[in-house]
Amino acid sequence: xxxxxxxxxxxxxxxxxxxxxxxxxxxxxxxxxxxxxxxxxxxxxxxxxxxxxxxxxxxxxxxxxxxxxxxxxxxxxxxxxxxxxxxxxxxxxxxxxxxxxxxxxxxxxxxxxxxxxxxxxxxxxxxxxxxxxxxxxxxxxxxxxxxxxxxxxxxxxxxxxxxxxxxxxxxxxxxxxxxxxxxxxxxxxxxxxxxxxxxxxxxxxxxxxxxxxxxxxxxxxxxxxxxxxxxxxxxxxxxxxxxxxxxxxxxxxxxxxxxxxxxxxxxxxxxxxxxxxxxxxxxxxxxxxxxxxxxxxxxxxxxxxxxxxxxxxxxxxxxxxxxxxxxxxxxxxxxxxxxxxxxxxxxxxxxxxxxxxxxxxxxxxxxxxxxxxxxxxxxxxxxxxxxxxxxxxxxxxxxxxxxxxxxxxxxxxxxxxxxxxxxxxxxxxxxxxxxxxxxxxxxxxxxxxxxxxxxxxxxxxxxxxxxxxxxxxxxxxxxxxxxxxxxxxxx
Amino acid sequence: xxxxxxxxxxxxxxxxxxxxxxxxxxxxxxxxxxxxxxxxxxxxxxxxxxxxxxxxxxxxxxxxxxxxxxxxxxxxxxxxxxxxxxxxxxxxxxxxxxxxxxxxxxxxxxxxxxxxxxxxxxxxxxxxxxxxxxxxxxxxxxxxxxxxxxxxxxxxxxxxxxxxxxxxxxxxxxxxxxxxxxxxxxxxxxxxxxxxxxxxxxxxxxxxxxxxxxxxxxxxxxxxxxxxxxxxxxxxxxxxxxxxxxxxxxxxxxxxxxxxxxxxxxxxx
Numbered sequence: 106x107x108x109x110x111x112x113x114x115x116x117x118x119x120x121x122x123x124x125x126x127x128x129x130x131x132x133x134x135x136x137x138x139x140x141x142x143x144x145x146x147x148x149x150x151x152x153x154x155x156x157x158x159x160x161x162x163x164x165x166x167x168x169x170x171x172x173x174x175x176x177x178x179x180x181x182x183x184x185x186x187x188x189x190x191x192x193x194x195x196x197x198x199x200x201x202x203x204x205x206x207x208x209x210x211x212x213x214x215x216x217x218x219x220x221x222x223x224x225x226x227x228x229x230x231x232x233x234x235x236x237x238x239x240x241x242x243x244x245x246x247x248x249x250x251x252x253x254x255x256x257x258x259x260x261x262x263x264x265x266x267x268x269x270x271x272x273x274x275x276x277x278x279x280x281x282x283x284x285x286x287x288x289x290x291x292x293x294x295x296x297x298x299x300x301x302x303x304x305x306x307x308x309x310x311x312x313x314x315x316x317x318x319x320x321x322x323x324x325x326x327x328x329x330x331x332x333x334x335x336x337x338x339x340x341x342x343x344x345x346x347x348x349x350x351x352x353x354x355x356x357x358x359x360x361x362x363x364x365x366x367x368x369x370x371x372x373x374x375x376x377x378x379x380x381x382x383x384x385x386x387x388x389x390x391x392x393x394x395x396x397x398x399x400x401x402x403x404x405x406x407x408x409x410x411x412x413x414x415x416x417x418x419x420x421x422x423x424x425x426x427x428x429x430x431x432x433x434x435x436x437x438x439x440x441x442x443x444x445x446x447x448x449x450x451x452x453x454x455x456x457x458x459x460x461x462x463x464x465x466x467x468x469x470x471x472x473x474x475x476x477x478x479x480x481x482x483x484x485x486x487x488x489x490x491x492x493x494x495x496x497x498x499x500x501x502x503x504x505x506x507x508x509x510x511x512x513x514x515x516x517x518x519x520x521x522x523x524x525x526x527x528x529x530x531x532x533x534x535x536x537x538x539x540x541x542x543x544x545x546x547x548x549x550x551x552x553x554x555x556x557x558x559x560x561x562x563x564x565x566x567x568x569x570x571x572x573x574x575x576x577x578x579x580x581x582x583x584x585x586x587x588x589x590x591x592x593x594x595x596x
Numbered sequence: 597x598x599x600x601x602x603x604x605x606x607x608x609x610x611x612x613x614x615x616x617x618x619x620x621x622x623x624x625x626x627x628x629x630x631x632x633x634x635x636x637x638x639x640x641x642x643x644x645x646x647x648x649x650x651x652x653x654x655x656x657x658x659x660x661x662x663x664x665x666x667x668x669x670x671x672x673x674x675x676x677x678x679x680x681x682x683x684x685x686x687x688x689x690x691x692x693x694x695x696x697x698x699x700x701x702x703x704x705x706x707x708x709x710x711x712x713x714x715x716x717x718x719x720x721x722x723x724x725x726x727x728x729x730x731x732x733x734x735x736x737x738x739x740x741x742x743x744x745x746x747x748x749x750x751x752x753x754x755x756x757x758x759x760x761x762x763x764x765x766x767x768x769x770x771x772x773x774x775x776x777x778x779x780x781x782x783x784x785x786x787x788x789x790x791x792x793x794x795x796x797x798x799x800x801x802x803x804x805x806x807x808x809x810x811x812x813x814x815x816x817x818x819x820x821x822x823x824x825x826x827x828x829x830x831x832x833x834x835x836x837x838x839x840x841x842x843x844x845x846x847x848x849x850x851x852x853x854x855x856x857x858x859x860x861x862x863x864x865x
Contacts, residue, residue, distance in 0.1 A: 325822035344823040346648065396631040400649050464649055466810045467629040478809050480722070 129594040130314040132575070134587060135327055135339040137455050138483045139295065139320035142278035145264030146219060149227035150487060151504045151585035154264040155340070156298050156318050158586035162267035162283035165193050165212065165246070166258050172506070172583025174258045178207060178268055178284060179246070188253030188537070193246040199307040202288045205270040207307075209240035215268050216248070228265040230510050234534075253537045256507060263505075263584060286311045286590050296320060312593035322454040322483075331357070331570055338571025340578065340587050343456045345402035345568055358573045361404055362581035366502035366565030367411050368457050370450075370465065373496055374558050375520040378442055385557045387436035389426035391472040392465055394563055396428075400464045401457055404566035410550035411509060413564050418546035422554040433472040444473030451479050451499040453486040457565060458500040465500070494518045502565045504585040509533075509549050512558065521558035601852025607845025615662040622655035627810045635828045644834050647817075648824060653831065656812035657838050663724065663807045664814055664842075668793030670728040672786055675735020680782065682736070683743025684770050687751055698744065701737035709734040710799055717805040724807045731796045735789050742785050746778035780857030787850035791843045798839050814839050 140152035145162055159167055167177035176182075179193035199207035218224060220232040234254045239247040250257065260266060273282040281289045286308065287300035300316045319336050321327045324344040330336045331351075338357075341364075342348075351357045370388065372379040379385055394407035406414050409422030437444075448469075452462040459480060466476035476498075481489065490496045496518075503511070512521050513530035529552060533545040554561070567582045577591040623643065630650035638645045644653040686697040713730035720726045750756060751774065759769050800806035801815025809816065814835040821831035 325819065328823050346823050346827060350826045396629075400629070400631045400634065460648075463809050464629055464631075467627050467649070467651075470627060470810075476810070480804060480808075 128596045129574075130312065131316070132313050132589060132592060133317045133319060133336045134571075134589070135319050135321050135330060135336045135342075136587075137320075137322050137327070137339075137341060137343050138453075139322075140298075141484055141487055143281040143289070143292070143298070144269075144277040145267050146215075146269060146274075147225045147227075147278060148487075149491065150483075152483070154585045155587045157267075157281055157283070157285075158264045158584070159285060159588040159590055160287040160300060160316065161281050161285045161289055162264065162269070163285050164262050164264075164266045164268060165195075166262035168259065168262045168584050168586070170579045170581065170583070170588070172581070174262055177262060182258070189250050191248045191250070191257065193248070195244045195246060196307050197244055199284050200305065201270045201273065201284055202282045202303060203270070203273060205272060205282075207268065207270075207284055208243035209238075209246045210243070211268050211270060212246040212248075213238040213240060214271050214274075215266070218269070218274060219266070226265055228260070228263065228505075230514075231260040231263065231266055252535055254534070255539075255542065259507075264586070287316060290315075311590045313589060316589055318587070324456055334572075337575060338569070338578070340567070340569055340571075340582075342568045342570040345404070345456075348402075348568070348570070351570055356573055358569075358571055358575070360567075360569040360571075360578070360580050362567040362569060362579070363413070363415060364502075364504055364565045364567045364582040365413055365416075365506040365584065366504040366582075367408060367413065367508075368405075368461075368500070368502040368562045368565050369411070370560035370562060371490075371496075371499050371501055371519045372559055373494060373498065373518075373520060374522065375494075376497055378440065378446070378448075379497070381440045382557065383436045383440040384442060385560065386426060387433040387440070387442075387472065388469070388474075389557060389560045390429045390433035390436065391474070392468050392560060392562070393428040394423070396468075397461060397464050398563050401461055402566065402568060404568060405563045407563050408561045410554045410561055411503070411512065411559070412546075412550050415564075416506075418543045418550075420547045420550045422550060425554050426557075430471055437472060437474070442474075445475055446473070447475045447477055449477045449479055449497045451481050451486065451490055451496045453481060453490075453499070453501060454483055455502070457502060461500050461562070491518045494520060500562075504565070504582065506584055509546070509553075512549075512553060519559055521556070523552075523556060523558075526552050526556070598852045598855055600848045601856060604845050604848025604850070604852050607841060608849050611661060611842045611845060612665070614658055615665045618655075618658035618662045622652075622658045624652035624655045626651065626655040626659040626812050628652070635824070635831075637828075638830065645828070645830055647820070647831060648828075651812075653817075653834055656817060657814070657834055660812045660814045660817060660835065661838065661842070663811060664794055664797050667724055667728050667731065667797040667806070668790050671731035671735055671793045671796075672789050674728070674732030675789060676739045676782070676786060679736040679739025680743045680775075683740035683745075684747050684774060686740065687744045687747035687774070688766050688770050694744070697740060701741050704734065704737040710796055713796060713800060714803065714805060717800060722805040722808060724811075727797055727800050727806045730800070731793050734796075735793070738789060739782070739785065742781060743778065746781045747774050750774045750777045780853070783857065784850050784854045787846050787853060791846035791850070794839065794843055794846070 136155055138152040140156055141148060141150050143157055145153050145157055163177050165177055165179040166174050169175045178196050178199055180196055182191055182193045184191055216232055216235055216238050219226045220229055234250045234252060236249045236251050268284060269277060286303050286306040288303045290299040290301050292298045298318045302314050321330055328344040328347045348359055352359050398405050407423045409425055412419050450462055452458045462478045466478055469476045490499050511517050513527045529549055536542045536545055571578055574595045576593050576595050633646055634648050634650040636642055636646040642652050647653055682697050686694040716730035717726045756769060756773050759773055797806050798815035801813040802819045806815055807813035817835040818832055824831050
């Protein structure tokens with residue numbers, strides 16, 4: 106009898122510990138912004154890539170956690186000595202989630218679609234150097250360029266260059282079908298996107314069985330969800346004020362890294378009073394970047410141009426417009442701006458904008474400008490500010506790497522319009538000598554600091570907070586992505 | 597002397613005084629940031645400490661008082677200004693007009709007030725003015741119903757019949773006889789709606805639909821303080837206390853006024 110009881114006690118014990126013994130294989134990650142849709146080839150919002158990049162969609166190359174180019178759907182490639190012909194050897198067994206086979210026809214389709222007249226690709230410039238894509242056989246793609254392009258392999262690893270199939274390209278916004286290790290399961294608007302493991306993935310199967318991205322914009326709700334364990338972490342945690350407490354808790358890992366996010370006070374260069382360079386410079390003198398960083402999280406570095414200080418070719422231009430209230434006031438007076446003039450700043454949901462806006466408003470008040478703060482939702486921001494340029498000023502972080510080209514575009518939301526910059530940029534992309542390229546990168550930065558279309562604030566830090574048992578999360582964000590293909594649970 | 601009246605009256609006057617003083621003086625400009633002195637504990641320089649941007653909490657509470665009272669006052673004026681005439685007219689006219697006003701009021705009551713206020717501000721855009729309108733709209737049926745109920749009982753009394761017999765117009769009767777007699781009920785209702793208005797404004801500001809930054813408001817101060825609860829718990833305490841004290845004061849004042857003004861209750865004491 107005693108033996109019997111012992112056996113059942115053992116059985117109960119086994120039943121209780123059973124679930125804990127099985128390693129966890131699901132992940133729930135928080136994100137501040139909800140993507141407007143899920144097609145990375147049809148929109149600029151970083152939130153799209155933060156869900157789909159490397160998880161659902163793949164390109165010929167892929168960018169790893171260090172920002173280096175790795176093989177993706179192309180297992181290898183060769184470049185001709187003149188730098189004009191790229192021959193990609195494609196994965197033979199790759200297929201889309203709907204069964205469509207991946208071959209050179211897909212590459213040709215994807216690249217040609219991206220530059221087509223009706224393309225809504227946010228980075229058409231990536232594909233502009235391409236003359237043609239040829240398919241000598243289904244497993245080989247030969248891409249010919251107009252001119253040597255140093256960043257070509259990197260660009261082809263960005264979400265904008267993801268491979269899409271002709272039969273599903275039109276519906277990827279709501280129902281993304283890619284070749285990646287995770288399959289889109291469902292999207293509960295306003296709440297979450299669910300992915301599950303792709304059973305027939307061509308490569309190494311990911312450790313996670315299911316991944317959920319939860320959208321929580323409110324810092325206090327985000328902090329509460331992390332503390333309660335409702336979610337496993339945030340790659341970009343919006344409540345830095347709670348870090349001290351999180352650091353003291355061994356259940357959480359707090360990992361501070363860098364991003365490519367150039368946080369700027371973007372100004373509508375076609376709207377008064379920002380048409381006047383003296384006004385823009387006055388704003389730069391009025392805003393104390395160090396204090397702004399201190400107020401937001403204490404992490405991140407001031408920037409003086411549209412460039413991350415640690416990237417190759419960076420020029421230190423932070424000191425060009427030092428905090429100087431008297432000078433700011435003098436410049437405003439010179440420009441004929443009366444004290445008490447009101448400017449409207451539209452603020453998207455992230456903390457650097459909503460909280461940063463309050464700090465900047467207070468700083469501008471010291472030089473006699475009244476900032477009217479208008480909080481806008483992310484979808485509104487994308488529509489009003491980014492698409493229709495309907496704004497005076499806004500605060501936003503440009504997280505794409507190597508994006509000096511946005512100032513050379515014919516039409517971009519802040520309406521900087523400088524032929525001098527455009528020709529400088531043209532000579533930069535056409536330069537083949539690395540030393541000359543670096544020199545031109547410096548000149549481009551200087552030109553932007555000089556013309557000051559926007560007020561450059563600071564390099565956005567990556568404040569990662571997640572369960573201490575999670576392995577393989579990215580420390581830095583060389584590109585906007587939550588690549589969870591290498592994430593697993595320790596135990 | 598009525599204890600509720602004294603305490604409630606004192607607290608309410610104090611809140612009003614703070615709001616009035618903030619018009620001409622606050623210890624610091626409430627939007628002035630001083631990052632180097634952020635999250636300071638209460639001290640001689642900053643009586644209630646500073647917030648995450650180094651703004652003076654006492655100054656923010658003072659200006660927040662003014663902003664909140666502004667919203668509540670306009671909302672009550674809007675509600676009473678439209679609700680009282682409607683209710684009085686419904687009582688005087690009776691018939692289809694009475695039925696129409698009261699059924700519309702019933703309909704309005706069927707919606708949760710705060711939720712609808714959220715809806716209105718979400719559609720019309722966040723801001724203090726829209727918050728005033730949203731809260732005010734929900735005061736209209738309250739005042740209409742209270743006025744009608746009280747007016748009906750007055751309408752039935754002898755002196756009204758006498759006035760009617762002497763040929764007074766309905767409007768004159770309402771103005772000269774009904775309103776003065778129901779004034780105590782209305783005054784009590786004003787204090788109740790005022791307190792509810794303060795709570796509604798704090799609620800709307802808390803979810804970001806009320807007074808917009810950089811102008812301080814109690815609700816948003818509470819929201820902002822939430823994630824700082826581990827580092828600076830007092831940040832949440834002060835705006836919370838401000839809301840509690842002002843609402844408590846108004847409710848006590850309302851109770852006291854009812855005891856004082858409503859003769860029907862006096863006999864029970």
